[in-house]
Amino acid sequence: MIASSAAALLSHLRGGTFDSADLALLEQTSAKQLINELRSVYRLTFQERQIGKKWEISVARSFRAELKFPNSPHAIFASCHLVPAYLDCVMLNVEAAP
Secondary structure, rough: OHHHHHHHHHHHHHHHOOOHHHHHHHHHHOOOHHHHHHHHOOOEEEEEEOOOOOOOOHHEEEEEEEEOOOOOOOOOOOOOEEEEEEEEEEEEEEEEOO
């Protein structure tokens, strides 16, 4: 792949914009190269798994913990849950060719 084309694709991913013209470039980019670049920009990996020949990775730029208070009218004591909120996320699914 031409370096300037790869740079353009990665620039669009960094900026959070992606259009159909980028699909041809995406097909020419190796999965390992794309994942390494995503990890350099999106620092938090909150899901990574492999199922057969399919690999899924979810990354985020930032994280915020939020307190949620469940509505339970019969509870004697108030309770709260700490819930993660991931911001500016990308989920990538890679399937190996048969």
